[in-house]
Amino acid sequence: NRPEAMNSLNTATITELSATIDELEKQPDVKVIIITGTGDRAFIAGGDIALLRTFTPIQARDLSIVVGKLFQQIETSPCVVIAAINGYALGGGCELALACDLRLAAEHAQLGQPEVNLGIIPGWGGTQRLSRLIGSSRAKELMFTGERVTAQRALEIGLIDHVYPDDQLLNYTQTLAQTIASKPQTAIQMIKTAVNNGMAMDKEKAIQYEADLFGLCFTTADQKEGMDAFFEKRPAVWKDE
Structure with a gap:
């Protein structure tokens, strides 16, 4: 919920998201969690580069560990977690989507791991989850080039599961969530x-x-x-x- 910053992740949003998931998991009537971005431009445009550029190597590693725990929390949640990708899902935003069980995207969404353009690597699980999802060769190409892919291309390579018109993404996501929630x-x-x-x-x-x-x-x-x-x-x- 940081539309002015393209919903980029900083320490406050990471902590808040983890606490929110904790709270939702305690509610017995919550069976599916949908994660999406505020506004219509970005799902999560990545990590907060203004913050990251001030980090020491130890701070960078420590943040990677903290974010890794959040993404592991998402991946192992007893709830099914769906990413409704309503815009840019880049860097840490793409990595968060990779930790979700299912990924649905709006037609205008773009995904990618552009960290190489900053002189770094994906450090929040991207090198591992992306390779397991779409294969090591395609994952390496995305990470080597830092290029963004359209939602349609992401669907073709197995990075996401469905593409919907921009104004219908949440409706379709909620319908899928209701179907899953109706099962044992x-x-x-x-x-x-x-x-x-x-x-x-x-x-x-x-x-x-x-x-x-x-x-x-x-x-x-x-x-x-x-x-x-x-x-x-x-x-x-x-x-x-």
Whole structure:
């Protein structure tokens, strides 16, 4: 919520965002979190360069660790987190979007990792999450050149999931959020856990991990309700337990 600064991230906004996510996660009726930028120009235009240019090496590393914890909080949240990219998502803004579960963008949005143009590298998870999402070669090209890509190109390379007309982005995002929120959250959370944790394992271990979580599903009330409802030809009434 810093439209005058293109919603760039500084220490105050990082702290505020982390606290907001903490608070939302404590509310049992909150199942999906949507992150978007204030105004129509930027989702998050990156880190606050005016602040960063004053940093010592130790300060830069320490901020990277702090931001890394925020993005890890987003990535591992029990809620599904959707980035509604309503404008520029550059540098740290793109890195925040990468930490979200899903990324939807307005047609005029632009994404990129332009840190090389400042003589630095993406330091808030970008070198790792971007490579895992779109492949190392395409990720390197984006980071080597520092070029921005349009929303349509981002969709083509798998950087985002959907593109919508600018004035319809939030409506479509909310519709998707409502669809996800209507599902049994025990299963949703296990899906998120299986995918996220499995990505850090070799395939054999990841498949075994999936089997373990599949078995755990059969300890839940939602598994019984879902299968009973299927055979009784009625809508399931989820208990999220």
